Amino acid sequence: MMPGRILSIVAVLGLATTVSAHAATIQITMENLVVAPAEASAKVGDTIEWINKDVLAHTATARNGDWDVNLPPKKTGTLVLKKAGAIEYYCRYHPNMKASLTVSP
Amino acid sequence: MFVRLSAAIAAVSLLSGAAIAQGAKPTDPQIAHIAYTAGVIDIAAAKQALGKTSNKEVKAFAQDMVRDHQAVNKQALALVKKLKVTPQDNETSRSLSKSAGEERAKLARLKGAAFDKAYAENEVAYHKNVNSALETTLIPNANNPELKNLLQTGLKIFQGHEQHAEQVASSLK
Numbered sequence: 001m002m003p004g005r006i007l008s009i010v011a012v013l014g015l016a017t018t019v020s021a022h023a024a025t026i027q028i029t030m031e032n033l034v035v036a037p038a039e040a041s042a043k044v045g046d047t048i049e050w051i052n053k054d055v056l057a058h059t060a061t062a063r064n065g066d067w068d069v070n071l072p073p074k075k076t077g078t079l080v081l082k083k084a085g086a087i088e089y090y091c092r093y094h095p096n097m098k099a100s101l102t103v104s105p
Numbered sequence: 106m107f108v109r110l111s112a113a114i115a116a117v118s119l120l121s122g123a124a125i126a127q128g129a130k131p132t133d134p135q136i137a138h139i140a141y142t143a144g145v146i147d148i149a150a151a152k153q154a155l156g157k158t159s160n161k162e163v164k165a166f167a168q169d170m171v172r173d174h175q176a177v178n179k180q181a182l183a184l185v186k187k188l189k190v191t192p193q194d195n196e197t198s199r200s201l202s203k204s205a206g207e208e209r210a211k212l213a214r215l216k217g218a219a220f221d222k223a224y225a226e227n228e229v230a231y232h233k234n235v236n237s238a239l240e241t242t243l244i245p246n247a248n249n250p251e252l253k254n255l256l257q258t259g260l261k262i263f264q265g266h267e268q269h270a271e272q273v274a275s276s277l278k
Contacts (some may be wrong), residue, residue: 029227033260056262073176093169094265095272 025049025078028060028099030071030091035099043104048079058097063088131195133252136243137185138192139201142257144174144181146205150231153209154224163221166228166273170266177259184255218277225274232267236260266272 023045030035030051042048050060052071060069060077064087069077084105091097128166131139151170158164185192208227214222245255 032258033265055180056173057176057260092165093172094269096265096268 018019023047027051027058029053030097031085031092033094033097035091035097038099040101041102041104042081044081046103048074048081048101049079051076057093059092060089060099061092063090068092086097114120130246131197131242132246134193134246135195135197136192136247136256137181137190137252138194138198139238140243140259141178141181142198142201143238144178147231148174148178148211148223150205150212150228152227153181155214157216157220158224159217160221160277162273163225166225166269169269170228171254171264173262177255180241180255184251185246188251189247190249190252196251222274222277225270225277229267229274230268232263232270236263236267239263241274 023046024042024063026040026042027038027049029051033056035055040048048060050069050071051059052058052073052075056077058071059071060067060071060079062068066083067079068078071077081101081103084103086099087103089099089101147170151167154163155171158167212220212223212227215261217221239256242259244253244256247256
């Protein structure tokens with residue numbers, strides 16, 4: 001019983017460490033219709049957090065149709081990356097706002 | 106027909122451009138009025154387009170114009186309220202509204218692809234004019250730093266609109 005309990009504690013700790021080591025949150029801002037950084041890299045499981053600092057609504061819309069995140073004025077939107085690949089995205093309302101994400105496995 | 110129409114649009118746009126630049130050294134209450142009026146005009150143009158167009162791209166553009174200009178004008182209203190400034194009607198605002206009304210009447214007579222093309226071209230010309238007025242007259246003459254800041258943000262937004270309008274206009278050619 002004792003060794004089993006210790007083992008499960010280790011397993012829980014191990015899991016927690018794995019998660020925190022791998023899942024990062026990457027912040028990308030949209031301000032004055034500029035996406036910064038325009039090129040970002042991340043890993044599958046990471047969270048992208050887009051911070052819309054404008055008084056305008058924006059979106060982060062993948063060109064390949066994988067995701068479409070609405071970003072109301074002065075709000076933040078998040079997305080957990082599920083697939084690896086190089087993704088171009090843009091704002092549907094302001095097509096000049098373009099950026100890319102490189103997602104590694 | 107198209108050439109004549111474009112020439113007419115260019116002439117009107119030129120006039121409104123001159124009109125914006127004419128008012129030498131506008132005051133802050135006048136600048137606030139001009140900027141707000143310019144937004145109202147573009148919202149009215151977009152609403153006209155939404156009632157007339159069946160082109161997906163033109164519709165999306167017009168919706169963007171309504172959304173953005175309403176957002177900016179909401180900010181402008183909040184700012185003048187905070188600064189206790191009463192926007193002051195002036196010759197520039199009046200001539201802007203007048204030529205925009207004439208433009209809308211002209212566009213009202215067009216249909217389908219001819220309307221879409223004329224609307225998109227007018228949006229390019231209109232945003233060019235407003236942006237140049239912001240750059241050369243309105244921003245340099247704004248005294249209040251918060252007003253100046255809002256105009257500068259507006260300029261960035263409207264430069265984006267100008268490019269977007271150019272994309273829409275060239276896709277209709």
